[in-house]
């Protein structure tokens with residue numbers, strides 16, 4: 001069981017232009033006035049990291065990228081390296097989100113390479129895993145997620161700060177969530193796989209839950225054993241919604 005501070009991270013996905021930073025500014029004002037009982041992060045599109053860093057500079061709110069390339073530099077048109085993400089002002093980076101695994105063919109090995117690159121750039125990776133609906137219905141959720149953890153976490157993470165996010169694919173953006181028992185079962189399996197992969201280094205990092213987290217369900221989900229925070233999509237786009245989740249910690 002981890003003693004680490006919970007982490008509430010907002011993944012804006014491919015949403016947001018400059019004026020969206022007003023939501024980040026509003027979040028900052030609120031959290032300047034009432035300190036959060038947890039770590040709080042916003043992960044905007046890469047184009048907004050720099051301006052978000054200016055908007056949030058000096059506040060406790062952390063900033064994450066949504067992806068990075070596994071190579072340090074080179075002929076990879078359209079890609080962004082971990083060093084670029086860090087240089088723009090982020091200290092975290094989401095890796096292996098199911099939308100990248102499914103839409104861009106990312107494998108566990110790709111994700112592990114990206115995690116190595118993130119570590120080299122001084123970024124804290126948030127490594128995502130999760131089963132599809134077909135895999136859950138086939139009774140394979142625990143085995144699929146455990147294999148993703150084993151394959152996506154490089155052993156070099158053992159003594160470094162990082163997080164794993166369990167996001168059932170079928171719960172993302174659907175309004176559906178697993179039962180609390182299902183969340184507890186998979187989080188326990190993720191923890192076991194982290195320890196199997198990293199030894200004692202797998203015991204402490206937080207395991208986030210992601211998938212249709214909102215102010216109305218955050219409290220019960222965050223109270224589940226081994227749920228060390230949340231990776232929030234849609235409900236992170238508006239400061240007031242995101243604050244509702246932060247206040248549930």
Ligand SMILES: O=C[C@H](O)COP(=O)(O)O
Pocket residue numbers: 011097167171172173174175210211212213231232233234235
């Ligand atoms: O990264 C965030 C997850 O994909 C969850 O998205 P959601 O909260 O919109 O379901």
